Amino acid sequence: MTIRAVFLAHTAAPSGAELATLRLASALSADRLAEVALIYTEDGPMVERTRARGIDTHVLRGAFDSRAMTIGSGPLRLLAGALALLRLGWALGAHPATRQADVLVAESTKALVMGAVAARRARIPLVWQVHDRIAADYFGRLPALVVALLGRVMAQGFLANSRATLATLRTGRRPAEVAYPGIELGALPDRGAQRDPAETVVAVLGRLAPWKGQDVLLRAIAATKIRPRRVLLIGGTFFDEEAFRTELDRLAAELALPVTSTGHVDDPRPYLCDADILVHCSVLPEPFGQVVVEGMHAGCAVIASRPGGPEEIVRPGRDGLLVSGGDEPALTAALDSLIGDPELRTRLAAAGRGRAADFDITVTARSVATFLGRIVEHRGAAHV
Template structure:
């Protein structure tokens, strides 16, 4: 049995890291691969992985995970890049110790780390891409660098949507779409859709300018019948605390009934209580896990385009789609749903069925077959075994 070691630079519980938790857990349960997880910092995700019985290591280095975030200057990018290379060499030894047959980089920073680690461990590197590789997200220079690194070092690609795959330059390297599957479980009971004046709206996601929570607040303020309650569910990471303060000020100025929950481990109770879930990203969303989660919870969903939500929702059947950043469209969609509880009920019923297409077990089967095939090809090509590598179990 092949061993896949997954690598990421952060243990904060954001969307990509939670998707990785679900995937690695499903792979372990299916038993088609041995799996292990390596983080380069400690944090909440480390304990979550271990609670699920996943072999998990923390390998620290002198690297600030914020050194290569969106908007970093050239000097900071160069310094961060050099630190990544040094840490990657150390990680290569850990991959050998874990008996890796394939190494999976779970972020753009992990790609840099993995390029060095995979070379030292003599195993293929797969880049699981959770973000669109585009200048409007990363900036021009980092995007160019990442394209080059991917072509030089990635032996295969896993993209979280067709939207993401279209931004990659995979060349002749194998690539698969692996949606960030959701752990659906049984349908939990929930109350019916409320009357218009009692409507509850939820937004789930990290509080970040590109997630568009400010757009949502202004759109809500313009509705004909304002919702009774708006929940902004999510914390702040990566120096984004000032944005939360801006949102709190905006909510006060607009006199909106907004509750800021901060980070919550499981938003499902909020979603089961909400009538409408709004996804309001102003940049194209790579996929939109929360859209599926809201659909499964029985919410009527409004999601922004372009991007992954277009692959999830058929407009007027499973939810409504609006152009990201367009406050007027979002207000019109809110007015439509708030004013028609029957429509909300019909959309939510169809959405619950559609959410089943994104069960994590299907994603895990796709990923297991892809990784095992690359590992077997590498072995067949005569990759020399390492005396440090542990036997497969």
């Protein structure tokens, strides 16, 4: 029997978790592993992108701002946001797509709260697909504890985007599995050979946010023995982080770096195929690191930050390099070794392309479909 799964997202902004969810839903549908619907609680770019994939897509409108209940919100705003989530959850439980589903999958902490109410009303199990490490260094000590306990109480199963993320959860004896945010291994634009040292192009891909460390990268590049010919900052700002982009522009000018900022792009592949080196430079442990796999698949030589998910992707010296997050001298040294050695770049990039194939979204989709099927079967057996 093909299960019917509804995925719930609290935002329709095109950030990493939402894009990963779209790829997973597409693979589940394309391979007929599950009947899939996506419900967003606001309108936004992801709504049309989801519909364009032929996926059953709904927008549940309500009095909730996706920017509410952010880290650092005051108690009144948190309370108002929580009440809005509970109201939307109750409405979601009566939504036709939810009523027809076998399982509800919450794609964020906010979606978890809504989903708990909705799943109870619809009498279906709730799975929490966790895209963030539930840790004090990201959420703060008390919020991380609260979120972990919410998951433990509300979810009947857990899908984590890495072993690093799974280690931060309180799953008890409930089913849990790692489901890497796979990539779509489609055709890529043609790319040339790795460039000579003075012509090197370095790229960083991802949302422009302080914890992503783009400022660390700029300072590390400024200290390299041979400066690259071009530095690509690929990504836009969401969630009120525009001030950081202004700071990056100022820093690039101050360091006299040849930086090109693309802003948000729907398809970064042409930029990645024009880059020799892709740097992932998060200063906090990354839950997974989709951009690392994307850079490998595009044929870039990759440098990534540890600890966290990138340690599960990159095999140091074999298909990429790892440095400690926030360590500017170490990052400069890694850049020096790659910029100055096109043959090393070529070798790592070739191995990286092979490694990227290990994270094909179709592999993830099959494991997720099997996991959701077990959750539904267990729930059915419990009610016999």
